Amino acid sequence: MTEPHSKKQPVPLRIEAAQLHAFVCAIWEQAGSAPREAALVADHLVGASLTGHDSHGVGMIPRYVASMRDNELKLNLHAEVVRDAGAVLTIEGNKGFGQVVAFEAMELGIARAKKLGVCAVGLRGAHHIGRIGHWAEQCAAAGLVSFHFVNVAGDPLVAPFGGTDRRIGTNPFCAAFPRTGRPPLVLDFATSAIAYGKARVAFNQGKATPPGSLIDHEGRASVDPRVMMEAPFGSLTPMGGHKGFGLAAMCEIFGGALSGGFTTHADTLGTTNAIVNCMLSVILDPNAFDAPNAEAEADAFLEWVKASPLAAGTGQIFAPGEPERATRAERSAAGVPVDPATWQQILDAARDAGMPASDVDTWARKLH
Numbered sequence: 001m002t003e004p005h006s007k008k009q010p011v012p013l014r015i016e017a018a019q020l021h022a023f024v025c026a027i028w029e030q031a032g033s034a035p036r037e038a039a040l041v042a043d044h045l046v047g048a049s050l051t052g053h054d055s056h057g058v059g060m061i062p063r064y065v066a067s068m069r070d071n072e073l074k075l076n077l078h079a080e081v082v083r084d085a086g087a088v089l090t091i092e093g094n095k096g097f098g099q100v101v102a103f104e105a106m107e108l109g110i111a112r113a114k115k116l117g118v119c120a121v122g123l124r125g126a127h128h129i130g131r132i133g134h135w136a137e138q139c140a141a142a143g144l145v146s147f148h149f150v151n152v153a154g155d156p157l158v159a160p161f162g163g164t165d166r167r168i169g170t171n172p173f174c175a176a177f178p179r180t181g182r183p184p185l186v187l188d189f190a191t192s193a194i195a196y197g198k199a200r201v202a203f204n205q206g207k208a209t210p211p212g213s214l215i216d217h218e219g220r221a222s223v224d225p226r227v228m229m230e231a232p233f234g235s236l237t238p239m240g241g242h243k244g245f246g247l248a249a250m251c252e253i254f255g256g257a258l259s260g261g262f263t264t265h266a267d268t269l270g271t272t273n274a275i276v277n278c279m280l281s282v283i284l285d286p287n288a289f290d291a292p293n294a295e296a297e298a299d300a301f302l303e304w305v306k307a308s309p310l311a312a313g314t315g316q317i318f319a320p321g322e323p324e325r326a327t328r329a330e331r332s333a334a335g336v337p338v339d340p341a342t343w344q345q346i347l348d349a350a351r352d353a354g355m356p357a358s359d360v361d362t363w364a365r366k367l368h
């Protein structure tokens with residue numbers, strides 16, 4: 001097995017969420033985003049960092065700036081409805097900010113699901129739409145159930161079950177169930193054994209990745225995130241063996257093909273810093289079902305599973321979304337941890353985005 005590189009574990013900064021949000025807004029406004037766009041991007045990235053998904057939080061800023069400079073990520077674009085078939089909407093993202101076009105696609109789908117009871121939204125060609133749970137939470141805040149199949153089009157990082165090189169994206173799946181006056185249940189994960197960003201965060205922090213989540217360029221098991229960061233490149237493995245591979249394949253086909261976007265194959269491999277996502281979202285109004293006890297039944301089930309005697313070393317049985325809520329509460333109080341390597345990359349990206357060096361220094365002093 002390839003062993004991890006050894007680095008001293010760096011101590012993360014803790015940055016107050018509201019201040020981090022203001023800095024992220026300032027970066028994107030400096031880059032040319034309208035204030036609403038900058039705020040939607042900051043809501044999403046700081047929100048993902050607050051939930052503990054650092055892989056999809058503010059650490060994405062350098063990649064987004066690089067994509068903008070490659071003329072791939074386009075600022076100030078909006079979701080474009082290319083086909084309205086009533087309960088089915090097809091929406092083009094045109095490589096606009098995923099945080100804007102997915103937000104707008106969900107707004108359209110929510111309005112339609114409230115009217116018809118159901119709406120399927122095919123969103124294609126969005127620049128990175130980040131943490132998919134954010135979109136499920138948007139639907140849940142409107143009282144709606146949703147599930148989301150997403151492909152990372154043309155950006156293979158994951159080996160197929162039984163294969164030894166990267167052929168598939170980390171294709172996330174997400175499903176959410178709203179609850180009256182309480183937070184929704186939100187299941188949200190990459191179909192790879194770990195999200196790619198988690199390998200990046202582990203690399204920046206000098207940590208090993210969990211056993212079974214990586215193979216090197218020769219298909220040998222590895223716990224060294226370097227195999228994902230430096231040539232010759234290895235691959236992530238699919239979660240749950242053949243089942244994760246199968247779910248990833250359906251995310252690829254529902255998200256990439258059914259939306260009218262594209263799937264990953266030899267003709268579509270990306271060569272730039274862009275991350276292109278396509279997503280099929282199915283949004284349902286629970287009130288349209290003859291199911292007055294749906295929420296009570298969900299509660300009874302959760303109470304039942306949580307009563308299971310705890311396995312050794314386990315402190316608690318979590319419902320989907322509970323770990324994120326706990327982390328959000330802790331980080332809202334204590335600040336968002338950002339490791340020094342990631343923080344330096346963000347400051348460099350702010351300069352690359354056009355922020356004067358003196359302003360970057362002022363922000364760095366204020367937030368440190």
Ligand SMILES: NC(=O)c1ccc[n+]([C@@H]2O[C@H](COP(=O)([O-])OP(=O)(O)OC[C@H]3O[C@@H](n4cnc5c(N)ncnc54)[C@H](O)[C@@H]3O)[C@@H](O)[C@H]2O)c1
Nearest residue numbers: 129130131132170172186187188189190195318320321322
């Ligand atoms: N936009 C993209 O291209 C893209 C690609 C891949 C992943 N992502 C995002 O990356 C994020 C991270 O994905 P991940 O695979 O690392 O997530 P993960 O492995 O941390 O799994 C998260 C899910 O598992 C649940 N969970 C976590 N610990 C639990 C426990 N102990 N008991 C019960 N449930 C538990 C969480 O509530 C959540 O629903 C997700 O938000 C995903 O949407 C985005």
